[in-house]
Amino acid sequence: MTSAPAPLPRVQHVAGRILDAQLHLMDRQVLDHDGVPVTTVDDLEVSGPALDEDIEPGSPAPVLTALLTGSVLGTRIFGGRPPSSRLIRIPWQDVAEVGVVVKLGVKGEPLDASWVERWVRDKIIARIPGGRHDPR
Amino acid sequence: MLNTPAWAPAAKGRAHGAAGFAILAVAALAFLTGCSGGTGQSVSTAVKDSSSAVATARIALRQDMEGKLTRAAASTTLDDELKEVHTSRSTVLKLSPASQEDRDLQKQALDVLDQCAAGFATARAALATSDGGSPSLSDGDKALAGAQDALKQLEGKVGDK
Amino acid sequence: MILGDLLGTPVFDDDGGRLGRVADVRFVLAGTPHQLMAEPRLLGLIVGPHSAASFLGYERNGLTRPHLIARFLQWRHRGSFLVLWEDVALVGARSVRLRPGFTRYSAALENEEKA
C-alpha cells in the first residue's frame, strides 16, 4: 500500500500556474524592480490553518501571504522559531515574477528586508573615501 | 550517504555538517600535533629536515658565488633555512628520552645541530661582508659542508637502529 | 503559519497509520488577483513516504540527467503522492492528519517548459 504499483491519478486540471513551495520558491534569490538583489527566500508565510484545530470540511484553502527573511533562516536551520513580530515580510503583493529568481515589482531600498544593508552602508561603507565611487 | 548531507534526510536537529566539519578538522589537527614517535623517530625527522635546510643553503651560496642569485634572495634563503634548523633543534631539545642510549642520541643530535647553526652563522656573515673580507663565501660553504657531513653520519647511525 | 514548520512534518491517515512526511506544499496561482500576480492558494501537500529531504530539483520535473543521479533520487522519492487540501483534516505542530478516504494523486508536475 505504501508504494502504489499502479500509476496514481492526475489531479484534475486547475486554472492557474502551479508553484511548489520547496521546488520553486524556497531559497531562491529575490531581486527588486531594478534587478538589485534584496535577499533570499528564507521561508514563506501562509494565512492558515490554525495549528492543532480540526479543519471544517469545505473551509477555504489558505493562501501564501508573504516571503519571509531575516532570523527565520537561523530557526529554519537550527530549529525553534522567532516571534511573529520579529519576522521580516515581503508581502506577496510585491512579487512580480517567479522564475529562476523571484522578482519584485517594487524598489528594494525602502523594504524592511533591506535594513541591515542600509545600516552597513550608512554607518560604515559610505563613510570610507571612495565608497560611492562608480567603478565603471 | 557518507558525508554528503545533501542526500540525507533533513529531519530537524540533525547533525549539522558545518559543525561536524569543524570538529573533524580540529580533531585531525589535534591528533597530528599530539602524535610523535620515540626519540629515534624525532631525531631522525629533525636530522632529515636540517640536512634539507643545509643542502638548500649550500645551493644558495654556490649560486650567489656564480652570480645567479641576488643578495636579497640568498640572505632570505639562509634566514629561512636557519629557522628550519632552529625548529629541529628545539624539537630535539624538548624530547624527554627514557633510556641512556636515547639520551646519548639526543646529546649527539644537539651537537650536530649546533654545528649546523654555527655553519649558518659563518655563511650569513660571509654574505654580509662579501667585499672580500673574512669570512669569505667559500669559508661559509666549507662550514656548511662540515655540518652536512656530520648530519649524514648521524643519519646513518639513526637509520641503522 | 510558517511554511518551513510544515515541511518535514509526519503525515498520518485517519487510523493513525504513518504515510510519510510533508515533502513540499503545492500552490496554485488562482487566489485573489493582485496588480502583479494572483495570490497563491494552497492546493495540497506532497507526501514522501521515504524521505522528505530536498530532491535537488529532480522530484517532479521529469529531469533525467545525469542518468545515475536522476535514477538514484527518483528511487529515493518513490511512492510520493499529492493530497489535496480538501483531504487534510488537521495540521498540528508535530503531525498532519488526513481525512478518511483521502485520494492519492500523482505528484508529477506538468512540464514547465511547455507551459
Next chain:
Amino acid sequence: MKRLLGVALGILTAIGGFVDIGDLVTNAVVGSRFGLSLVWVVVVGVVGIILFANMSGRVAAVSGRATFEVIRERLGPRAGLANLAASFLINLMTVTAEIGGVALALQLASSVYYLLWIPVAAVAVWLVIWRVRFSIMENVTGLLGLTLVIFAVAVFLLKPDWGSLAGQVLAPSVPQQETAWSYSYYAIALFGAAMTPYEVFFFSSGAVEEKWGVKDLAQSRINVLVGFPLGGLLSISIAICAALVLLPAGISVTSLSQVILPVAEGAGKLGLAFVLVGIVAATFGAALETTLSSGYTLAQFFGWSWGKFRRPAEAARFHLSMIVCLLVGIGVLATGVDPVLVTEYSVVFSAIALPLTYLPILIVANDPQYMHEHVNGRAVNALGMVYLVIILVASLAAIPLMIVTGAGS
C-alpha cells in the same frame, strides 16, 4: 581583429591566473619529494577544473546565477550552510596563504622581513577591490603572472635527460624513501590545488560581473579549454624544476625560497627577476580572487547585493565582509604562522569540501529551467559522473590519509 585580441587576452589571463600559492608550493613539494611520479594527478586535476569551471561558467552565463546561489537553492539552507562554512573557512585560509605568499616573494626581492610586507599587501588587495575595475584587475594580474613561464624556460635551460623524465611521467612509481600513504596524500593535495573551489566561485561570479551572456559561451569555452591546460603545464614545470635541482640534493621543500632556486640555477638573475614578478603577480591576483570569493559566497548564500560592478555603497555587506576577511587574514599571519604550512593544509581541505560544491553545479547544468537548450551534453555528463566519483573518493580519503601520514611529513 578586436575579437581575436579578446580571445588571446582571455587565454593569456587564464594561463597567468591559473597558478597560485597552492600550485606553487604543492608542485614544488611534490617535485622535490616524488619527482615526476605525480604529474598524472595534475593532468587529472586540470581536466577536472576545466569541466567544473566550464559548467559553472555556462550556468552563470545562461541563467545569470552564480555558483553559490545555485548551491543554496539546490542544497537548501542546512547543507548549504555546511558548504558555506567549509568553503568560507578554506577561502579564508587561502586568502591568508596568498597574502603571505605576496609578502614572502617581496621579502625574497627586498630582504625586508615578510611580516612587514603583510599589511602592505593586504591594503593593496583592499584598494584594488575597492577601486579598480574588474576587467583591469583580472587582465593586469593575469598578464604579469605569465612571467611564471620562466619555470618552463628554466626546465629547458637545466638541460634535463628528457628520456628519464618521460619515463618517470609515464610509468609512475612511489620513490623508495616515501610510503604509499604519503604518495596518496600528496596526490590528493595536488588534486585539491588544481581544483580549488574558490576558482569556480570566482569564475562564475566573474561571468556575472562581466555580464556574460549566451553569446560569450564560445569565448569562455576557449579560455578554459586552452588557458587551463597551459596553466597546468606551468604547474608541471614547477614540479620538474624541483625534481631536477632539489630532489638530487635531498631537499624537501618547506619554504618559498626553495621554490625559486631551480629557476636561478637555470636562468640566473634575470630568471630570478622574472620568477619573483611572476610569484608576486600570481599570488596577488589569487589574493584578490580569494578575497572576492569570500564576499561572493557569503553574499550569494544570503542573497545580498554583490559585485564589483556596483558602487561599494550599493553592495555594502559584500564589501564589509571582504574587509573583515582581510583583517582576519592579517591577524592570522601576525601570529607568525608559516604561510607555506597554511597553504599545504588549505589545498587538502579544498579537496575535502569539493563534492558539496561540485554536485549542485553538475545537477543545475542539466536543468532546463536554468539552462534552456544549453544543458550538458552526454559526453560532458559521462565525464561529469566520472569526476563526481573521483572527487568523492578524494574527499573521503583525505582526512584518514592526513592522520596516517601526519599531514605528509
